[in-house]
Amino acid sequence: MPLTISAKTAPTQLAKLxxxxxxRLLWQESTGSAPETLYEFFPRKVATAFFKSFDKAFLPLKESSVAEQLEPHPTTFVITGGRRDSYRDVLEWALSCCDGGRVRNFQSIALHQFYNYSMAYLAARRLGIDFLETQLMQRLENIARRQVHSEDVELIFSMIEGPHELKDMVCQSIGTAIWERRLRYRGLYEKLRRTEGFEGYEQGVGDVIKGLKAAKKSSPEHTAMIAEKKEQAKRMKWRLEEQEKRKTARDIANQYKVKPSAVTVRGTQGYTISTEGRVVNRSNYPCQRRVAVPHTNRKITSEGFRAPSQDSGLAAPAPTPNLP
Known part of the structure; x- marks a missing residue:
């Protein structure tokens, strides 16, 4: 039974590989190009245990026929495509896991993290090591969740041809950062969007932002937020109207020498001034009289307001009797 490599693989099993x-492992940039040496002597058992692409060439005895067992096994493998140094890094990682310890994590990369991890991820996927492929994808997702560096964006769209999941991940990272208004060094990314040959990047980022806008409009949270904003606008409008009314009441009160509490503003229809008149009711007690003053008649004085003129047709009020 072939050995399955995982984080729990025993060190003794790894050391026996x-x-x-x-x-002999060779690499060529494309079909027909001159091959270059990756490893002159790479342990066959390490290759077949770690990489599915090699395991297919060496079937277990129970799964192979007698004729297949008698055939000479290939001793040279040629890997086509990808980046040579990334394959070299993955192969060295596999060898380091067989040095007496457990399966190790892939090396940490400081410069051009997203691009270098992407190339290692593609190498691991082409060689067929699921464990490493999953680990590298997690690192890529962590970087994309924050922000892919502008130089990595340029390298990804320059080195990878055609539509690709890594390009989509880059566009998702930058588009989300723009949408959430947390994109740092935005000028560098905007320059790339205007650069010839990066139309795919421009289109991808635009599609991400459009998708986020559509998702926001259809979300219950957005609907509730819009309703809350409308309610806030109503409350603000009412508050401003009340402030304007209070200001108008003070101005009218100062003009007619009355208390502000005696003025009631009726919007555009005018205002009403309530004051204590100098008339006596049947019970000989003072009462209040409400007089509606239109906007066109604001020039009256407080004396004229309290003492009606002779032209009004009203008799001057009698003096208030002294009550016992």
Whole structure:
């Protein structure tokens, strides 16, 4: 039964994989180009245990026929495409896991993290090591969740041809950062969007932002937020109207020499001034008289307001009797 590599693989099992039986590993940039040497002597058992692409060439005895067992196994493998240094890093990682310890994490990269991890991820996927592929994808997602560096964006869209999941991840990272207004060094990213040859990046970022806008409009949170904003606008309008009314009441009170509490503003229809008149009711007690004063008749004085003129047709009020 072939060995399945995972974080729980025993160190003793890993150490047994390093044998003298080796393979010659070559790399070529594209089909037909001159191959270059990756490893002159790479342990065959390490290759077949870690990488599915090698395991297919060496079927277990129970799964192979007698004729297949008698055929000479290939001793040279050619890997096509990708980046040479990334394959080298993945192969060295596999060898380091067989040095007497457990399966190690892939090396940390400081410069151009997203691009270098992307190339290692593609190498691991092409070689067929699921464990490493998952680990590298987690690192890429963590970087994209924050913000992909502008230089990594340029490298990804320059080195990878056609539509690709890594390009989509870059666009999602930058588009989300723009939407959430947390994109740092925005000028560098805007420059890339205007650069010839980066139309795919421009289109991808635009599609991400459009998708986020559409999702926000259809979300219950957005609907509740819009309703709350409308309610706040209503309350603000009412508050401003009340402030304007109080200001108008003070101005009218100062003009007619009455208390502000005696003025009631009726919007555009005018205002009403309530004051204590000098008339006596049947019970000989003072009462209040309300007089509506239109906007066109604001020039009256407080004396004229309290003492009606002779032209008004009203008799001057009699003096208030002294009550016992």
């Amino acid at each position: 390093k044998t003298k039986d080796s393979l």
